[in-house]
Amino acid sequence: MNDMLKPEVAAGRRWTVAEIEALFALPFNDLIFQAQTVHRAHFDPNEVQVSTLLSIKTGGCSEDCGYCSQSKRHHTAVEQENLLELETVLDKAKAAKEKGATRFCMGAAWRGPKQKDLKPVLDMITAVRALGLETCVTLGMLKEGQAEQLREAGLDYYNHNLDTAPEYYGEVVTTHTYQDRLDTLDEVRQAGIKVCSGGIVGMGESRTHRAALIAQLANLNPPPESVPINMLVQVKGTPMQDAAALDPLEFVRTVAVARITMPQSLVRLSAGREQMAAPLQALCFLAGANSVFYGDKLLTAANPSAESDQELFDRLGMRVMGA
Ligand code: SAM
Ligand code: DTB
Ligand code: SF4
Numbered sequence: 001m002n003d004m005l006k007p008e009v010a011a012g013r014r015w016t017v018a019e020i021e022a023l024f025a026l027p028f029n030d031l032i033f034q035a036q037t038v039h040r041a042h043f044d045p046n047e048v049q050v051s052t053l054l055s056i057k058t059g060g061c062s063e064d065c066g067y068c069s070q071s072k073r074h075h076t077a078v079e080q081e082n083l084l085e086l087e088t089v090l091d092k093a094k095a096a097k098e099k100g101a102t103r104f105c106m107g108a109a110w111r112g113p114k115q116k117d118l119k120p121v122l123d124m125i126t127a128v129r130a131l132g133l134e135t136c137v138t139l140g141m142l143k144e145g146q147a148e149q150l151r152e153a154g155l156d157y158y159n160h161n162l163d164t165a166p167e168y169y170g171e172v173v174t175t176h177t178y179q180d181r182l183d184t185l186d187e188v189r190q191a192g193i194k195v196c197s198g199g200i201v202g203m204g205e206s207r208t209h210r211a212a213l214i215a216q217l218a219n220l221n222p223p224p225e226s227v228p229i230n231m232l233v234q235v236k237g238t239p240m241q242d243a244a245a246l247d248p249l250e251f252v253r254t255v256a257v258a259r260i261t262m263p264q265s266l267v268r269l270s271a272g273r274e275q276m277a278a279p280l281q282a283l284c285f286l287a288g289a290n291s292v293f294y295g296d297k298l299l300t301a302a303n304p305s306a307e308s309d310q311e312l313f314d315r316l317g318m319r320v321m322g323a
Contacts, residue, residue, distance in 0.1 A: 012218075012219075012221055012222060012223065014219050015214075015215050015218045015219055015261055016215065017208065017211050017212045017215045020211040020212075020214050020215050020218075020257060020261060021207065021208060021211045023211075023256075023257045023260055023261075024207055024210070024211055024253055024254075024257055028249065028252075028253070031253060031256050031257075031287075032252075032256055032283075032286055032287055034256070034260055035255075035256035035257075035259040035260050035286075035287045035288040036286060036287070036288065038259055038260050038263045038288065039259055039263075039288040039290070041263065042263050042264055043290055045290075046316075046317055046318050046319060047290060047318065047319050047320070047321045048285070048290055048291060048292060048313065048318050048319070048320060048321060049102065049103070049266050049268075049290060049291040049292075049320075049321040049322070050100060050101050050102060050103070050291070050292055050293075050294035050309075050320050050321070051101060051102070051103035051104070051105050051134075051136065051268075051291065051292075051293055051294060052092075052093075052096035052099075052101035052103070052104055052105065052293070052294050052295040053105045053106075053107060053293050053295065053297070053298050053299060053303075054084075054089065054092050054093075054096075054104065054105070054106050054107070055106075055107050055108075055109070055297075055299040055300060056083060056084045056089060056106045056107065056108055056121070056124065057081065057082070057083045057084070057107075057108035057109055057110065057117075058070060058078060058079075058080070058081040058109055058299070058300065059072070059078045059079055059080035059081060059109055059300075060072045060080030060081075060109060061109035061110065061111065062111050062175065063111050063140075063173065063175045063176060064173060064174055064175045065163075065172060065173045066171075066172050066173065066203070066238060066239040066240050067172065067200060067203060067232055067233075067235070067238060067240045068109075068235070068238065069235040069237075069238065069299075069300045069301065070109035070299070070300060071238075074235075074237050074238045074239070075237045076235055076236060076237035076238060077236065077237065078300050083108070083117065083120060083121075086120065086123055086124055086127060089106065089124045089127075089128070090124075090127055090128070090131070092104075093127075093128045093131055093133060094131060096133070096294075096295060097131055097132070097133055099294070099295065099306040100294070100306070100310075100320055100323055101133070101294050101295065102133065102134060102320070102321065102322045102323070103133060103134035103135070103136055103156070103157070104128050104133045104134070104135060104136070105136035105137070105138065105157075105159060105293075106121070106124060106125075106128075106135075106136070106137045106138075107137070107138045107139075107159075107299045108121070108137075108138070108139045108140070109299075110139055110140040111140050111141060111175070111176065112139065112140040112141035112142060112143065112146075112184075113139045113140065113142070113146065115146075118139075118146060118149060118150075121137060121139065121150075122149060122150065122152075122153035123153075125137065125150065125153040125154055125155050126153050126154050129154040129156075134156045134157065135154060135155050135156050135157070136155075136156060136157035136158065136159055136196060137150065137155060137157075137158060137159070138158070138159035138160065138196075140160075140184075141160075141176065141180055141181075141183075141184045142158075142184050142187045142188065144187070146187070147187040147188050147190065147191035147193060148191050150191070150193060151191045151192055151193050155193055156193070156194055157193065157194045157195070157196045157225070157226060158188040158193045158194075158195065158196065159196040159197070159226075159228070160181060160184050160185055160188065160195075160196075160197055161181075161197055161198050161199055161200070161228065161230075162178070162181055162182075162185075162197055162198070162199055162213060162216050162217060163181075163199045163200050163213070164199055164200065164203060164205055164209060164213050165205065165208070165209035165210070165211075165212035165213050165216070166178045166212065166216065167209065167212060168203075168205045168206075168209045168212075171203075171204070172203060185197060185220065185224075189220075194225040194226070195220070195224040195225060195226070196224055196225065196226035196227075196228065197217060197220070197224040197226075197227065197228075198217065198224070198226075198227045198228035198229050198230065198258075198268065198270065199213045199217070199228075199229065199230065200230040200231070200232050200271070201229065201230070201231060201232065201246055201250070201251055201254050202231050202232035202243060202245070202246035202251070202272075203232050203240055203243060204240070204243050204244060207250070210250075210254055210257075211257070214254070214257050214258055214261055215261075217258070217261075217262065218258075218261035218262050223261075223262045223264075223265055224262070224265055225265055225266065226265060226266045226268060226291065227258050227262055227265045227266065227267050227268065228268040228270035228271075228291075229251075229254055229255055229258055229267060229268065229269065229270055229289070230270040230271035230272060231246070231251055231270075231271060231272025231273075231275070231276070232246075232271075232272065233271050233272055233275070233298075233301045235300075235301070248276070248280050249283075251272075251280075251284070252280070252283045252284055252287050253287075255267060255269065255284045255287040255288060255289050256287035256288055258288070259287060259288025259289070260288075266290055266291040267288055267289050267290060267291065268289065268291035268292060268293070269281065269284045269285070269289040269291070269292050270292075270293055271293070271298055271301065271303075273292065273293070273303060273304055274301070274302045274303055274304055278312055278315065281312065282316055285316065285318070290321075291321075292309065294306055294309055
């Protein structure tokens with residue numbers, strides 16, 4: 001039986017925000033040692049999972065997420081585009097596979113998919129999966145029945161981030177609620193699709209907010225299989241373009257706390273790597289990150305090239321998972 005399905009694991013334990021804050025408050029070396037110990041009990045510490053992202057529908061989004069380059073309410077350099085053609089998506093997926101990616105994640109700047117939009121995305125999922133890649137999509141909020149259609153098309157993972165603490169969400173987004181996000185995660189889980197859900201740090205939130213985000217994720221039953229921890233990419237023209245920079249060591253602490261509280265999940269060192277020097281990324285891997293986005297673009301922002309990541313993995317003696 002898959003470990004995640006064993007009752008004693010699935011039942012999990014509940015974390016209080018105070019317990020998670022206590023982890024954050026540990027001396028740095030103690031926190032990293034604990035995270036690395038938990039990591040080694042569940043994973044090969046020298047393996048990293050790699051996923052390539054593609055924006056299949058860019059810009060023009062109705063939502064007002066304060067960090068996002070793709071909201072039509074912000075004045076950023078991102079131009080609105082139509083949904084990509086199947087052939088274009090397949091070419092990108094083949095190229096990603098050739099460079100060594102094992103999962104292909106397709107993102108759309110939607111509040112959620114309209115039924116007429118979902119059909120072409122279902123075809124993309126089926127075709128990308130037929131290439132031998134794991135599939136992931138992030139399309140916003142799902143209405144009843146849409147998750148089942150995605151699963152039937154062969155979807156492996158659905159990404160839907162909780163992004164921050166429930167108490168801070170209203171400072172970040174006003175056009176949908178935290179409960180909307182939780183409801184979509186529930187739809188995804190009920191449909192039997194694996195959950196990818198994480199958040200963004202560096203949006204002006206407090207450490208207590210970061211602890212509350214991790215508590216929300218870790219207390220999902222079961223926790224997400226994949227937990228992306230994004231460092232805010234400060235995008236010109238968004239309300240968060242001038243957010244105060246977060247101490248990089250606080251980012252490492254957030255990764256460590258995610259690892260300790262979600263021992264069986266892949267913790268992804270996500271957006272913001274282009275702005276991180278190699279030693280900081282190495283600290284994140286030491287803190288238990290074991291997944292990255294791979295390829296020179298995230299959705300609209302830059303990411304390190306596959307070649308520079310290969311060099312980083314070589315320097316660290318890390319291998320790509322499933323390669
Ligand atoms: N529209 C869908 C949604 O909001 O769920 C899917 C796409 S949305 C761009 C996916 C995720 O990207 C967001 O939830 C957020 O975590 C992350 N993201 C977007 N812009 C970011 C930024 N500037 N810095 C860090 N993460 C970002
Ligand atoms: C996630 O947690 N981060 C990815 C993915 N899931 C969809 C997106 C990051 C976006 C970074 C900013 C951009 O490229 O626009
Ligand atoms: Fe739209 Fe998603 Fe960006 Fe929010 S994060 S503005 S929902 S694309």
